[in-house]
Amino acid sequence: MSDLILTPNIDGADDFYADLLSAHESLDKAASDAFNARLILILANHIGNRAVLAQSLAAAALQPEEEMK
Amino acid sequence: MNKIFETPMYAYRHSPDQDEAAPVRRKVVVVGAGPVGLGAAIDLAQQGVEVVVLDDNDKVSFGSRAICFAKRPLEILDRLGCGQAMVDKGVVWNQGRVFFDDRQVYEFNLLPEKGHQRPAFINLQQYYFEQFLVNRVRELQQQGAPIEIRGRNKVSAVGTHDTHVTIEIDTPEGSYNLEADWLIACDGANSSLRAMLGKDFVGRVFEDNFLIADVVMEADFPTERWFWFDPPFNRDQSALLHKQPDGVWRIDLQLGWDIDKEREKKPENVIPRLKQMLGEDVEFELEWVSIYTFQCRRMEQFRHGRVIFAGDAAHQVSPFGARGANSGLQDTDNLCWKLKLVIDGKAPESLLDSYDAERIHGADENILNSTRSTDFITPKSHMSRLLRDAVLDLSERYEFARPLVNSGRLSVPCTYDGSPLNSADALDGPxxxxxxxxxxxxxxxxxxxxxxxxxxxxxxxxxxxxxxxxxxxxxxxxxxxxxxxxxxxxxxxxxxxxxxxxxxxxxxxxxxxxxxxxxxxxxxxxxxxxxxxxxx
Missing domain, CATH: 3.40.30.120 (Glutaredoxin)
Incomplete structure (x- = not known):
């Protein structure tokens, strides 16, 4: 079973983070929220694996790592 | 035009039982001559079990009501001898369109699995459905089967005993009493038998109202299912358009929970909405309008000694996914063979407890599915609304989001995993x-x-x-x-x-x-x- 990656995994982390911020720059609160919701769904579909998605939900809820498996 | 639901199909007739000094004992009494009650009665009569159906009315359902019948119930109806009539009359559709706000986001073809005699479902007005069941009852009577429908026989009291049930019945000619070895309560969502026994629904409670209309249209609309999320003509709610036989279209407009039902039902309020939905130029005639209120709940137990509840009397779900009448027919399909074995002394009475176990499992699955559909169609929080709208926006462009769109998951039969009647799986099979x-x-x-x-x-x-x-x-x-x-x-x-x-x-x-x-x-x-x- 594959596990959620929680160690650094993005090449050029600073660049990605800047891209994420700039995607929101011209948006108001409602449009930003909608953007985030779409982004979550797109990424979730790309991951696909339900176990990894469940681990992602737990990680986002800041649950201790041993409870995530 | 004289509609079939305006003609008494089982008019009141005096029964010799009413003249007896002591209550006559019947094998099985079914209360309610809707799809579920008639299904139960036909099933039992075909197995030679004497059955009397009591109904407070004498006509088939007014308006299209249940409308969508899925494959498994059609297969059950084949066994009950009236599947073909339903399929011949019903409308089959595979194409659908989904609208969000003022635009179409996508269309789909259901591509049903091949190799089944029956289609995935048909659309058929409930009055036809009941008419075909009543026809089948008449056919069985001609063959001498022990089955009878008593119209305008309203149950006013029941008494439960270890060995039988006593029933007090009001008729146009006054009241009389019957006894029954077994009573099957199929008297619908507002079951008066449930109230008489002091049993109520448990579980998640939410309510919603729908305006449902049968519209006769000249327009050459395609045979498709159209579903609207948050359309301009019904803001923050949903709408559904379905084709039925005889050029009748069924329209469901969600109204929300806090509404003035009488006001919403008035043609002067209904017609402008429908014109917005269908287009100003479309000619139509309103055949029937009703407000339907649903809850998502079930009884804690369906069997109470010798009184057994089935269909909407036992459980209620939202209309999304057509799980009402469809699951009710699966209730009686599950019950009747067991009851026959118990009546014949070939199985212990405790076999009937497996009806509870299996059909409560089925009801919970239906409630879960229809609750999820309801949560998608009517988001309950800001974030759930945000995610729902994101799914719909994405579905317009990307195929991946379409399976997440939930306007009702079609009723499929339940697998009785964990049933006490199952033996452990010993085949490495599908x-x-x-x-x-x-x-x-x-x-x-x-x-x-x-x-x-x-x-x-x-x-x-x-x-x-x-x-x-x-x-x-x-x-x-x-x-x-x-x-x-x-x-x-x-x-x-x-x-x-x-x-x-x-x-x-x-x-x-x-x-x-x-x-x-x-x-x-x-x-x-x-x-x-x-x-x-x-x-x-």
Missing amino acids: SRTRPGSPCPDVPLQDGYLLPRLGGRFILLTIDADAPDMIEEDGIEVTRLALSARDDPTLALKARYLGDAPSAVYLIRPDQHVAARRPSFDESLFRAAIRRATGKE
Whole structure:
């Protein structure tokens, strides 16, 4: 079973983070929220694996790592 | 035009039972002549069980109501002798469109699985459905079957005893009493029997209202299902358009929970909405308008001694997914063979407790599915609304989001996983036919599988040997011998064998799998028969 990656995994982390911020720059609160919701769904579909998605939900809820498996 | 729902189909007639000094004892009394009550009565009468149906009305359903009937109920109706009439009259559709706000986001084709005699579902007005059931009752009566419908017989009181039920009935000629060994309560969502027994629904409570309208339209609309999320003509709510037979279209407009029902129902308020929906130029005539209120709840137990609840009287779901009448017919399909065995003394009364276990499992699955649909259609929080809208926006562009769009998941029969009647799965076969599953249909060289199963215990052998008949403690099991070669489309292999070279299935009278193994083993199958009839 594959596990959620929680160690650094993005090449050029600073660049990605800047891209994420700039995607929101011209948006108001409602449009930003909608953007985030779409982004979550797109990424979730790309991951696909339900176990990894469940681990992602737990990680986002800041649950201790041993409870995530 | 004289509509069929305006003509009494089972007018009140004086029964000799009303003249008896002491209450007459009947084997089974069914209360309610809707789809579920009539289904139960036909099932029992076909098995030779005396049954009296009491209904406070004398006509079939007013308006289209249940409208969508899924494959499994159609298969059950085949066994009840009226599936073909339903399918001949009903409308089959596969194309659908989904709208969000003021635009179409996508269209789809359901592409139903091949190799089934019956379509995935049909649209049919409930009044036709009930009419075909009443016709079948009349046909059985002509053949001398012990079945009777008593119109305008309203149950006013029930008394429960260990051995029977007493029933007080009001008629246009005054009241009389009956006794019944068993009473099946199919008197709908507002079941007065449930109230009389002091039982109520438990579970999640939410309510919503729908304006439902049958509209006769000249327009040449395609045979498709159209579903709107948050359309301009019904803001923050949903709308649904469906085709029915006879050029009648069914429209469901969600109204929300806090509304003035009488005001919403007035034609001067309904017609402008429909014009917005269908287009200003479309000519239509309103045949029927009603407000439908639903809750998502069930009774804690369906069986209360000798009173057994089925259909909406036992559980209620939202209309999304057509799970009302469809699950009600599966209730009685589950119940009637068990009741027949108990009445004949071939199974212990405790077999009826498995009705509770299995159909509560089914009701919970339906409530879960329809609750999820409701949460998608009517988001309950800011974030759930945000995610719902994101799914719909994405669905316009990307295929991946379309399976997340939930405007109702079509009713599929429940697998009774964990049922006390199942034997452990001993075949390395397909998951869809594991013990507890409803048998999927398969094309054979001369017809289909399900009609060959009928309504009795069957030992289905596929490329395996077994005796032609086994009898275990009064239960007769007949062999149906097939070979994977009988189905050139390979559906039999795909649905019943998988990678296994051979299989033997024990199939219950309601066409659910009770046990399966790669080959026949007499003592293990005898044990499985005992288990499937509540004897171990």
